[in-house]
Amino acid sequence: MDWLLLKAYLLRNVWLSFMAKLQVVPRVKAAVCTSSLKRKGFFGGHGIVGGQIGLGAGIAFAEQYHGTDRATICMFGDGAARQGLLHEAFNMAVLWQLPVIFVCENNQYAMGTSVERTSKVLDIYRLADAYDMPGDSVDGMSCEDVHKGIERAVRRAREGGGPTFLEIKTYRYRGHSMSDPAKYRSKEELEEYKDKDPITHVLKVIMDNNYATQEQIDQINEKVKMEVEESVKFAEESPWPDDDELYKDIYADKDYPFIID
Ligand SMILES: Cc1ncc(C[n+]2csc(CCOP(=O)(O)OP(=O)(O)O)c2C)c(N)n1
Ligand SMILES: [Mg+2]
Numbered sequence: 454m455d456w457l458l459l460k461a462y463l464l465r466n467v468w469l470s471f472m473a474k475l476q477v478v479p480r481v482k483a484a485v486c487t488s489s490l491k492r493k494g495f496f497g498g499h500g501i502v503g504g505q506i507g508l509g510a511g512i513a514f515a516e517q518y519h520g521t522d523r524a525t526i527c528m529f530g531d532g533a534a535r536q537g538l539l540h541e542a543f544n545m546a547v548l549w550q551l552p553v554i555f556v557c558e559n560n561q562y563a564m565g566t567s568v569e570r571t572s573k574v575l576d577i578y579r580l581a582d583a584y585d586m587p588g589d590s591v592d593g594m595s596c597e598d599v600h601k602g603i604e605r606a607v608r609r610a611r612e613g614g615g616p617t618f619l620e621i622k623t624y625r626y627r628g629h630s631m632s633d634p635a636k637y638r639s640k641e642e643l644e645e646y647k648d649k650d651p652i653t654h655v656l657k658v659i660m661d662n663n664y665a666t667q668e669q670i671d672q673i674n675e676k677v678k679m680e681v682e683e684s685v686k687f688a689e690e691s692p693w694p695d696d697d698e699l700y701k702d703i704y705a706d707k708d709y710p711f712i713i714d
Contacts (some may be wrong), residue, residue, distance in 0.1 A: 455459075458509075461634075463684075464604060464680055464684040465683070465684040465687045465688065465700050466612055467684070468684045468687065468688035469687075469688045469691060471688070472532070472688045472689070473693075473694070474688060474691045474692070474693060474694065489711065490610075494523070495661065496508065496512060502529075502532055502533045502536065502563075503529060503532075503533035503535075503536030503538050503539060504536075504538065505527055505528070505529055505533075506527060506529060506533065506536065506538050506542045506555065507538045507541070507542045508527075509525055509526075509527025509542070509553055509555065510527070510542040510545060510546045510551055511544065512525045512553075513525040513527075513551040513616070514549065514550050514551055516545075516552055517538070517549070517550075517551055517552055522551070522611050523552065524552045524554060524606075524607045524610035524611055525551075525552060525553045525554070525610075526553075526554050526556060526607075527553055527554065527555050527556065528556045528558060529555075529556070529558070530557070530559075530560065530563060530684060531557060531558070531559040531561065531562070531563055531568050531577060532559050532562075532563025532564065532566070532571075532579050533557075533563075533564055534557050534559075534580065535563070535572070538630055539555075540583075540584075541586070542555075542586045543555070543580070543581065543616070543618070544584050546584075546586070546615070546616040547584045547585055547586045547616060550613065550614070550615035550616075551615060551616055551677070552610035552611065552613075552615070552616075553610065553616045553618070554606040554610060554616065554617050554619055555605060555616060555618045555619070556603075556619045556620075556621060557618070557619070557620045557621065558576050558578050558593065558621050558623060559580070559593075559620050559621065559622050559623065559630065560593075560623050560624050560625040561605075561624055561625075562625065562629070562637070564594070564629040564633065565628075565633065565635070565636075565672070566636045566637075567637070567638075572600065576620070577589060577620045578590045578618050578619070578620035580616035580618065583673035585618055586617065586618050587606075587609065587614075587615075587616075587617045587618070588617070588618045588619075588620070589602055589605065589617060589618070589619050589620070590619075590620040590621075590622060591619065591620070591621055591622070592622060592625030593621035593622050593624075593651070593652060594646070594649040594650070594651045594654065595654065596622060596651055596654070596655045597655075597658075599618075599621055602619050603619065605617070606619050614697060623651075623682075624643075624646035626643065627680065628647070649680055656670070
């Protein structure tokens with residue numbers, strides 16, 4: 454969802470799709486993470502964990518083929534890093550020097566399974582070594598570190614230096630989903646990471662450097678709160694789709710407008 458918002462996807466559309474209402478372009482029929490906006494360069498999520506690794510390499514190949522200077526950022530979790538497709542995609546991406554940044558958001562758990570239980574290799578970025586791909590690991594609890602890591606990798610991709618594997622080490626405060634009570638970890642572990650919260654951290658940097666006043670921060674918070682409340686209300690009051698929507702968009706329509714530039 455954060456990436457959707459970054460790509461200027463309206464918050465009210467995000468809520469419409471959360472509530473399975475269809476007045477959204479594109480007409481999503483699944484969770485918002487699987488909707489895409491090609492015109493904005495956002496290709497959506499993937500229901501198959503790790504499936505996006507091959508797609509990311511493919512999109513980067515298309516950009517290279519068309520001679521653009523675009524870099525593709527392909528995001529996946531630590532759980533997806535265990536998929537076989539990663540190895541095939543990494544190998545081809547390096548061989549063809551594709552302008553892609555594979556970003557592994559290592560939040561320590563794949564659903565309820567810890568990284569320690571799935572591999573001896575805890576520094577996931579080291580998987581890149583086997584393919585002679587530049588690998589980098591940054592502190593995901595620091596906005597500045599993430600920014601610098603992405604900047605380095607995007608520059609490399611744009612300058613023809615090929616792919617990068619960037620591991621962002623972070624943590625998730627909540628369970629994987631609504632049905633996950635997160636009993637597989639201790640309260641202490643959770644608190645330890647909450648103390649390093651990146652939003653609190655960046656707020657401190659802003660205040661310490663006088664980049665904004667408390668009043669300005671309060672105004673931004675208020676504006677965001679109002680926008681969220683307005684979006685939820687808008688989605689709640691929007692009509693439900695007709696029953697026959699169930700049978701539409703199962704296969705691509707001949708005139709499907711959303712996969713055309
Ligand atoms: C091929 C495949 N296997 C299993 C699943 C079920 N599944 C959905 S999310 C997930 C865990 C993914 O782990 P991670 O990428 O670390 O995501 P996180 O739990 O941190 O959100 C699994 C196993 C799936 N969607 N696709
Ligand atoms: Mg994870």
